[in-house]
Amino acid sequence: MMLSRTANSLFWIGRYSERIGHLARYISAQYLSSSDMPTSLDKKVVLESLLFTAQASEAFQNQGAPLTDNEVISFLTLNEQYPYSIKNYIGMMRENTRGVRNNISTEVWEATNRFYHTTQVFSFEELAKKGPYDFCKHCMDYTSIIKGVVDNTLLRNYAWSLIYTGIHLERAMQIVQILLAKLEDIRKTPDSQADPAINSYHWATLLRSAGGLDMSRHYYGTNPTRELVTDFFILNRKFPKSILYNLEKLRFHLKIISNGQPMTPDSVEFKVGKLAAHIQFLTVDEILEQGEKFLQDLEKELDTAGADLERQYFIF
């Protein structure tokens, strides 16, 4: 038995934890690799790309600080005035976890609570002095721990599946977002198509940002290219960050949540199934042909899936 309100909170615990981990990894990877940047690339592009990925460009502009490393990074990580900073996401994740305390294990709660408390010690001064690595590593580690205890302690039923539904939907959305961001970066550096060094830099950074550089090298045994990255991020069934992998996991968890109720064409299970089946039989060439439009359409489909899920299960 699962309350609709509880289900909603569990879903958002999954989404927040994935978003925190992803943002932290992305900030850290972008920041670190910006120092390896081929000289022709404008540093501003990196910072704008960071803001774009975090969907924070407008909010950052509105608060009026100059576009510097330090300002952008503090804004996205520790700023308490900005509601979508990582620090505030951690607070919201903890509040959601508190609200479903009796549906999850003590281990999940305590890990989340510790994450919250240990985050309070990070300061702007330290961030400015040391850079974002420590903070980002802290977030990546803790979100891994939380997912680990979710996996190791929860029953394989609604609570577990709702958290994972949140994780996989969020991950698919974030992957679409960073692919779109990368296409934007490339457009802003016009000679990147011609210069293989810059091109390769972009794709390697992208892979690193999603925690997939090592495994893509291992899998493909070659330097990243646009074709390879598309295959890896969208179609590769073995890569846990790929769109197809996440859609298939979503189908799996939605089936548990539906508790064997028959699927109707307007249900979220049906729509996600249809989307997964469609993507499964696309080729890399077909995706590249559609280019940005493919990603924009996918983004819409994923948004719709989120809305359907809410309508079907979370209304209270």
Add this chain to the structure above:
Amino acid sequence: MDKLPDLASLFKTYPQDKNFLDEVFDDEGNIRAQYLGVFEHFSGLPLPDFRDLYEYAKKSSFDQGITFNVYSDKSQGVERIFPFDLFPRIIMAEEWSKMQRGLIQRNRALNLFLKDIYNEKKILKDKVVPKELIFSSKNYCKAMMDFVPYGEVYVHISGTDVIRHKDGEFYVLEDNLRCPSGVSYVLSDRMATKRILPTLFFKSQVQPVVDYPEALLNVLKSVAPPGADQPLCVLLTPGVYNSAYYEHSFLALQMGIQLVEPRDLYVDNNFLYMKTIHGPQKVDVVYRRIDDEYLDPLVFRPESMLGVPGIMHAFREGNVSLANAPGTGVADDKAVYTYVPDIIRYYLSEEPLLKNVHTYRCEKDDDFQYVLENLNQLVVKPVDESGGYGIFIGSKATRQEIEDFKEVVKSNRRKYIAQPTMALSVHTTFIEEENKFEPRHIDLRTFALTGHEMEYVCQGGLTRVALRRGNLVVNSSQGGGSKDTWVLQESPNHAEPPLDTSGHTASQIQEQSSDQSTQRQSQGS
């Protein structure tokens, strides 16, 4: 740097205050027998090691989220832990056995009293308790009139506050019959003790408290409307921003029941439902941790955003049980408190086992004379006001104020009662800032449960410590802390049944609970 002393030398300089009963040291300054084990254990510890244990206890509370929240509009509030003192409070088996019988007796009488004043009103007609006192009380709940809940139980959960006076006797300070809180601290303090002082604890033969959630679930199930084969029980909380939220979630988790907020519930056709991902589910029993006035906007405060519209009607139709029943507040206010001994005699024909703080009623001539002559040592309260209004504290009044107040009492003798100032016992407590042990005032909140043909007393309680020197108010909002409370097991050679034989014994309750544990698991899937 000064070398820090060990604990043995700290105990030698313990500043015992002979004006109060010290739970740990007797009047000659010797350790009382029941504390010898703890004393020896602590004496061997160097102070830094002891301080480490304290830090560990704090961290444990923090990780568990046992924090008080002072919330602002952000998700991050100011969080404080409820200070936990590692030096346990120990209650001996014989003392406890009397206290336990007294608590059960009190609960029985108060439940009968509530049933009576909402129905036949015999005790009022017999003029044992003045009817004006009851009908003028703002806690008398009209929505409860001419109705008896299942099992004839009104107060399922009670939290009686008890103190020990200088004479060594326990006295009831007040009855808490609405939504008493604090039991989660009893359980988490015990958890902390077991983690931090395992060797000491395991050899000390302390009564367990861990069975409380199970007993509570059994009590809730026992009062479910008949016909509910597998009664669905829920815990109703105002939400995460409530200061007792930790306790609500903790108990729901321990009992394996859903923690619901009012917005999760609705009433349809006089039945209560909760909204789940697979549609509505009928609810049979609500352990509600929401005050009466916010329970149902159709009956109580119409502007309440918290309530469940129609829940009172569903309750009165017998389709859902509420624990505690609304309207129990009428029996735990200051004025009724003074009548509890008479209430016990009236319904049970027994003498009260637990003492009330002695009360002088100014309407009685002897009492009135005593009050006038001893006003400087008494606390005088108006009977018809609650919340501390109109209280006169003789020891803090000037001579002129005392003379003036005499006139006030004379003008309306029926309105006033007076009580002696109680000398709360003190307990050895570690004062962190000073690296010292000092005596601090303590009280004890007990937890007792009443179900349908079922009674239970938690074998321990929440010992609250007034951490400020000389402070008599033992309250978390007043800088209070807590101690684990150890009720010692009876030594096997003079074992007797733990409870009054006319009720169910603790072992009977345990038998029933083991039957039901399988049901609980299947319900949770």
